[in-house]
Amino acid sequence: MSLQALINASRRYGSDPHLVLLGGGNTSYKEGNILYVKASGHPLGSIDEGGFVRMDRSKLEAIWNQKFSNDDAKREAEVLQVMMASRLEGETARPSVEALLHALLPFTYVVHLHPSLVNGLTCAVEGAKYARELFPEALWIDLVKPGFILADTIRRAMMPLESVPNLIILQNHGIFVGGESLEEIDELYRHVLSTLKSNLKRDVDERSVEIDSTIVDPIKEELKTLFSGEVEYFHSNDTRSLLESAESFYPVSSSFTPDHIVYSGFKPLFVPNADSITKAFEAFTKKHGQNPKVVCVQDAGVFADGEKPLMLFIDTVRISVYTESFGGPLFMTDEMIEFIRTWEVEQYRAKVTT
Numbered sequence: 329m330s331l332q333a334l335i336n337a338s339r340r341y342g343s344d345p346h347l348v349l350l351g352g353g354n355t356s357y358k359e360g361n362i363l364y365v366k367a368s369g370h371p372l373g374s375i376d377e378g379g380f381v382r383m384d385r386s387k388l389e390a391i392w393n394q395k396f397s398n399d400d401a402k403r404e405a406e407v408l409q410v411m412m413a414s415r416l417e418g419e420t421a422r423p424s425v426e427a428l429l430h431a432l433l434p435f436t437y438v439v440h441l442h443p444s445l446v447n448g449l450t451c452a453v454e455g456a457k458y459a460r461e462l463f464p465e466a467l468w469i470d471l472v473k474p475g476f477i478l479a480d481t482i483r484r485a486m487m488p489l490e491s492v493p494n495l496i497i498l499q500n501h502g503i504f505v506g507g508e509s510l511e512e513i514d515e516l517y518r519h520v521l522s523t524l525k526s527n528l529k530r531d532v533d534e535r536s537v538e539i540d541s542t543i544v545d546p547i548k549e550e551l552k553t554l555f556s557g558e559v560e561y562f563h564s565n566d567t568r569s570l571l572e573s574a575e576s577f578y579p580v581s582s583s584f585t586p587d588h589i590v591y592s593g594f595k596p597l598f599v600p601n602a603d604s605i606t607k608a609f610e611a612f613t614k615k616h617g618q619n620p621k622v623v624c625v626q627d628a629g630v631f632a633d634g635e636k637p638l639m640l641f642i643d644t645v646r647i648s649v650y651t652e653s654f655g656g657p658l659f660m661t662d663e664m665i666e667f668i669r670t671w672e673v674e675q676y677r678a679k680v681t682t
């Protein structure tokens with residue numbers, strides 16, 4: 329029952345907030361010609377057999393002999409169609425968009441996660457350099473479009489290598505770990521996290537900062553009428569330093585990874601304390617065609633449109649602090665942010681993940 333072993337491990341990883349946020353990440357197991365890979369929209373922490381899709385490995389392999397459109401939207405739609413057709417008969421769930429990568433790696437088990445500590449490295453200006461130094465055995469992949477292009481990039485990067493790396497580090501995204509046993513994978517994750525931890529110049533400081541309710545409450549009231557969900561509030565020693573000025577806000581002012589775009593919006597709104605929040609909010613919406621999901625008010629704290637945006641923004645703060653140890657923050661490019669904002673796959677993921 330190795331699928332059961334994978335389910336148990338997925339739940340364990342998925343319940344550890346240092347490793348997984350909002351079910352982000354995915355896992356797989358191979359048995360003969362079958363790939364069991366996580367379906368889209370199933371959080372790892374509570375996953376069961378129904379959260380995995382069985383796929384035909386030879387059909388997935390055949391994808392590399394096919395030609396796809398150069399147009400992003402068309403290509404991703406074509407690839408999705410082939411992936412859906414590569415499922416075993418009777419399967420109805422939609423495989424994770426990263427299924428192609430799981431199929432590509434010849435390991436019995438693959439665990440792909442987006443831990444904030446790892447992303448402190450992958451989203452840092454000198455991330456590639458530090459990755460080479462700290463994890464010489466790993467394959468580093470520069471920022472590319474997720475989905476088919478990412479899988480194809482890794483496939484090509486692996487071609488000249490003598491052996492397939494069991495550690496792949498993806499810029500502005502996360503990490504893939506493969507192994508013949510789950511113990512091997514656990515060991516690698518422990519190694520990666522402890523190495524990064526011992527190389528931190530400064531750790532996060534999430535001790536709560538109390539701001540007078542005469543300042544916070546009126547902002548909450550104002551945002552109640554602008555947000556679509558509950559107004560969530562957060563303020564810590566880290567956010568206090570970040571929210572001191574527009575300049576100090578820079579390390580959290582854009583998107584580190586696709587998860588952040590999907591759940592907390594492609595960027596937060598920073599409002600200087602003398603400005604009208606409503607006016608700034610409306611100007612943001614007009615300019616970007618969508619409401620901000622996170623509003624940071626100078627010296628007052630972080631206000632989010634519901635729990636998910638807040639969790640992902642707190643992750644952004646953690647990553648920004650960790651990047652200080654690896655050369656400072658490096659956001660996704662504007663082109664990549666635009667790609668994710670309009671990508672159907674991510675719109676689907678935002679809808680179904682609970």
Ligand SMILES: [Zn+2]
Pocket residue numbers: 353426440441442501502
């Ligand atoms: Zn991922």
